[in-house]
Amino acid sequence: MSTTESDALLGPADIRELAATLGVRPTKQRGQNFVIDANTVRRIVRTAEVRPDDVVVEVGPGLGSLTLALLEAADRVVAVEIDDVLAAALPATVAARMPRRADRFALVHSDAMLVRELPGPPPTALVANLPYNVAVPVLLTMLDRFPTIERTLVMVQAEVADRLAARPGNKVYGVPSVKANWYTDVKRAGSIGRKVFWPAPNVDSGLVSLVRRAEPVATTASKAEVFAVVDAAFAQRRKTLRAALSGWAGSAPAAEAALVAAGISPQARGEALTVEEFAAIAENKPAEAESAEAERAKSERAESEPAESKSAETTSAENRPEPSA
Numbered sequence: 001m002s003t004t005e006s007d008a009l010l011g012p013a014d015i016r017e018l019a020a021t022l023g024v025r026p027t028k029q030r031g032q033n034f035v036i037d038a039n040t041v042r043r044i045v046r047t048a049e050v051r052p053d054d055v056v057v058e059v060g061p062g063l064g065s066l067t068l069a070l071l072e073a074a075d076r077v078v079a080v081e082i083d084d085v086l087a088a089a090l091p092a093t094v095a096a097r098m099p100r101r102a103d104r105f106a107l108v109h110s111d112a113m114l115v116r117e118l119p120g121p122p123p124t125a126l127v128a129n130l131p132y133n134v135a136v137p138v139l140l141t142m143l144d145r146f147p148t149i150e151r152t153l154v155m156v157q158a159e160v161a162d163r164l165a166a167r168p169g170n171k172v173y174g175v176p177s178v179k180a181n182w183y184t185d186v187k188r189a190g191s192i193g194r195k196v197f198w199p200a201p202n203v204d205s206g207l208v209s210l211v212r213r214a215e216p217v218a219t220t221a222s223k224a225e226v227f228a229v230v231d232a233a234f235a236q237r238r239k240t241l242r243a244a245l246s247g248w249a250g251s252a253p254a255a256e257a258a259l260v261a262a263g264i265s266p267q268a269r270g271e272a273l274t275v276e277e278f279a280a281i282a283e284n285k286p287a288e289a290e291s292a293e294a295e296r297a298k299s300e301r302a303e304s305e306p307a308e309s310k311s312a313e314t315t316s317a318e319n320r321p322e323p324s325a
Helices: 012-022 038-047 065-073 084-097 099-104 132-145 158-165 175-183 223-235 252-261 275-283 287-319
Strands: 055-059 076-081 105-109 125-129 151-157 184-192 205-212
Touching: 012 084, 038 065, 038 125, 038 151, 038 184, 038 205, 055 065, 055 132, 065 076, 065 084, 065 099, 065 125, 076 084, 084 099, 084 105, 099 105, 125 132, 132 151, 132 158, 132 175, 132 205, 151 158, 151 184, 158 175, 158 184, 158 205, 175 184, 175 205, 175 223, 175 275, 223 275
Parallel strands: 055 076, 055 125, 076 105, 125 151
Antiparallel strands: 151 205, 184 205
């Protein structure tokens, strides 16, 4: 495939030609919907405010539509792709369509949920058309593992975009909203129609902008402790926090005590609380609940030790030499 860098971006015919050559058919299992409109990917890069010195990580690059647009604007692009065929083909597509920028591109062939390090300088931005079925866990995992990511723009299903950007009191405010706010300031950044994808999805898409907090949430509680409260509160979102957090605290009275200590009404519901308020609750977890957790962990370790010991003894016996005659 030969092209000039002035028309390096992929159009509908290019996408279909590439797919046919590779024998690729987008799969619902991996949430694959390829962007076929050059104006849309340029709009995404523009909305993401990608700078010439940015190191951008892209998750799920597919055939390379957004990848090429990012390479036009950023210093480096690192793409994380799980699909064997797509991962094998993408470097060649970049080299063919943007040869002078090919050395600024790196590919990581992996499930994004398993990636713990990236080649080259630390990433400063995340820009991605995220697969609909794994968008939230991938987004939160990348924000957690790569704290150098300052700015993020993701294209996701419109409903997911609304949930991520929702504020307390909104009916779609929930676990994704709170956890995204732990890391970033979140806002809706636009809508994307269905016709710019191949195949066209059955739902509209939305852009979400996430900018890393200048200062982390001020709390003595750990992320895991805060997220445990969030998960418990929304597992039974129609219940009052006194009831919803009873399992977390050990009992309803203990949950009420923790809520009162945090300055939260026991009759409130999770959908009304900010991430800072969830952190305040986590800081006031009853001591007896923490002791019970420690005892459970100790018991679980004790139960596993005999099995491990028995396994070791069996292995030792199997490796023991036969007695000589």
